[in-house]
Amino acid sequence: MIKQGRLYLHSRQLCLWPEVTVLTNFPQRFIGLLLRQGLARGQAFWFPNCAAVHSWGMQFAxxxxxxxxxxxxxSIQRNVQPGRLLHLKQTRSIIECEAGLPFPLERWLGESLHFEEKEVVDEVL
Structure with a gap:
């Protein structure tokens, strides 16, 4: 089963990503975003217990x-191009979304996010 929900900037109750898919098991993480042509605005993937990501085989930044x-x-890394490997220091989980998120995340370093879970969906990426 795949967990889905929303991520809010806790201090402002501002929804940053209304469509978040949480990838927790190895097959989900292994495939990640590889098979996608892009992501819709507001869509993100969250990788708990993860400090590194790759963009090999990706088709979008x-x-x-x-x-x-x-x-x-x-940590915030903007416009990560395909073919890169990132290890983010002090990181315990990672959120990936299509490049160009219109929020000033850099000003919110140190602020916490809140995850609001939706109904559990049983489907394959």
Missing amino acids: MDVVGLDAQQRIV
Whole structure:
């Protein structure tokens, strides 16, 4: 089963990503975003217990946000092009979305995110 929900900037109750898919098992993580042509605005993938990502085989650039154990924003990598490997220091989980997220994430370093779970969906990526 795939967990889905929304991610909010906790201090402002601002929904940053209304469509978040949480990837927790190896097959989900292995495939990740590889088979996608792109992502819709507001869509993101969250990789809990993850400090590194790759964009090998990707067909679009992405923004990568690193969170610490308390889900505070600790790292932001904008416009990560295909064919890269990133290791984000002090990161316990990673959010990936299509490049060009219109929020000033850099100003919100240290702020925490809140995940609101939706109904569990049983489908394959």
